[in-house]
Amino acid sequence: MWKWLKSSKTSPVSPEPVNTPEPANTPGEAGGEAKQQVIIITGTSGSGRKDIAKRLSSGLGVPYVLPYTTRAPRPGEQDGEHYHFITDAEFRALQEKDELCESVRLERGSYGISKHELDRALQQHQAAIVVVNHEGVQTFRKLYGENAVRIFLYVTKEDIRLRLEREGAPSEVLEEYLRNYSDQVIYKRESDFLLQNIETAATLEKIKLFLQERI
Numbered sequence: 296m297w298k299w300l301k302s303s304k305t306s307p308v309s310p311e312p313v314n315t316p317e318p319a320n321t322p323g324e325a326g327g328e329a330k331q332q333v334i335i336i337t338g339t340s341g342s343g344r345k346d347i348a349k350r351l352s353s354g355l356g357v358p359y360v361l362p363y364t365t366r367a368p369r370p371g372e373q374d375g376e377h378y379h380f381i382t383d384a385e386f387r388a389l390q391e392k393d394e395l396c397e398s399v400r401l402e403r404g405s406y407g408i409s410k411h412e413l414d415r416a417l418q419q420h421q422a423a424i425v426v427v428n429h430e431g432v433q434t435f436r437k438l439y440g441e442n443a444v445r446i447f448l449y450v451t452k453e454d455i456r457l458r459l460e461r462e463g464a465p466s467e468v469l470e471e472y473l474r475n476y477s478d479q480v481i482y483k484r485e486s487d488f489l490l491q492n493i494e495t496a497a498t499l500e501k502i503k504l505f506l507q508e509r510i
């Protein structure tokens with residue numbers, strides 16, 4: 296278990312597209328002796344969760360399981376890189392075929408994570424990284440108990456403003472993030488590891504150390 300952490304020279308792994316749906320493993324059960332862990336990156340919107348998830352994935356060789364969403368791509372967002380962008384009908388089909396291990400409906404659209412992609416990551420790497428909101432955290436905790444490790448990232452409202460303005464994000468996105476900030480940051484106590492994402496390299500190092508200490 297956690298061999299990938301101790302020898303983090305593995306090559307980056309990216310989630311593959313689903314071609315043939317297969318039944319997911321019973322959550323939390325490990326095939327054989329290896330314990331399977333879901334590393335959840337959560338926190339306040341715009342705190343750099345996706346950025347950290349991708350870098351952690353590359354650094355550790357643990358797949359980042361990309362969610363499916365029906366929301367429209369923002370400027371600069373790419374299908375297969377930021378999300379799997381799909382239509383409402385495609386999302387409903389995934390739900391009807393019970394292919395999502397968790398899903399949420401938010402103002403802008405629906406979001407969900409494929410059972411098959413998560414299961415494949417867990418079987419092949421004994422671990423997977425996901426980025427979800429608080430509802431997603433609760434679902435993963437129900438499914439995987441303490442094997443769903445909650446890492447909560449936050450930044451100040453001022454940092455969110457600076458980062459999003461620098462990226463040229465639409466003003467309604469920035470306004471929404473700032474409006475939702477107080478509702479999101481209250482969940483910081485419901486986490487296993489809490490940190491302010493000020494500097495990316497330092498954040499990554501702290502997360503890696505934290506994960507090692509859980510062995």
Ligand SMILES: Nc1ncnc2c1ncn2[C@@H]1O[C@H](COP(=O)(O)OP(=O)(O)OP(=O)(O)O)[C@@H](O)[C@H]1O
Nearest residue numbers: 339340341342343344345346458462492493494495
């Ligand atoms: N440590 C950092 N320092 C400065 N800017 C950062 C840092 N981490 C991420 N950013 C920038 O902040 C913005 C938000 O990052 P990212 O999309 O990873 O956050 P997120 O929490 O996943 O956001 P969202 O809620 O939109 O999913 C991006 O413009 C990103 O380039």
Ligand SMILES: Nc1nc2c(ncn2[C@@H]2O[C@H](COP(=O)(O)O)[C@@H](O)[C@H]2O)c(=O)[nH]1
Nearest residue numbers: 362363398399406407408426427428430431
């Ligand atoms: N429970 C889930 N939450 C998800 C999933 N994919 C993304 N998210 C979270 O939703 C909000 C909105 O994201 P945005 O990119 O539209 O700003 C944010 O908190 C995401 O982390 C998912 O599959 N399940």
